Structures are given as C-alpha cells and as structure tokens.
Amino acid sequence: METTDLPVICPVCGVAQEAATSLSELQRPKPGSLMLCFDCGSFNFLADDYSLRIPTPEEQQGIDADPEVRRIKRAWGKIKAMRDNAN
Secondary structure (H helix, E strand, C coil): CCCEEEEECCCCCCCCCEEECCCCCCCCCCCCCCCCCCCCEEEEEEECCEEEEEHHHHHHHHHCEEEEHHHHHHHHHHHHHHHHHCC
C-alpha cells in the first residue's frame, strides 16, 4: 500500500481528507480511482481535477455489486464502531 498526500473534500459529508492510501494498487490515485471516505463510508470517484465526485446511479449499482467493495464496507463499519465506542 502507498499513502499519497491528496487533499480532497468528501462530497457526501463535507469532511476534508488529507491523504489517500491505495488498497489494491501500488500507485498514486488517478482520475477515475474509486475512493472511500473514512469518515462517512461513502465511495466516490476521483475526478479529472482531483476533486471527488459522487457516482452516477449506474456507477453506484456497479459499486454496490462489487464483492471487494462490500468487504471494504464491512471492514469500515467495524472500524467506525470501534472509533465510536472509544469516544
């Protein structure tokens, strides 16, 4: 995994993210990369201008059907629960 400085704002929850870590690629995120907001758990795409954009309904269907995305979402839910219980 490689962590890259990549300041973006989640278009769903509005939280600013400072970096991105690739889960399956050993390269810097690029336009079209699927990104997970670690605060709200939404998946968004990295746009050509390196902002985040919400998936289209068709893209969201593909994201929801992806087994790897479902595993990541479950893992995020467990991490979120641990963070919430720690506060």
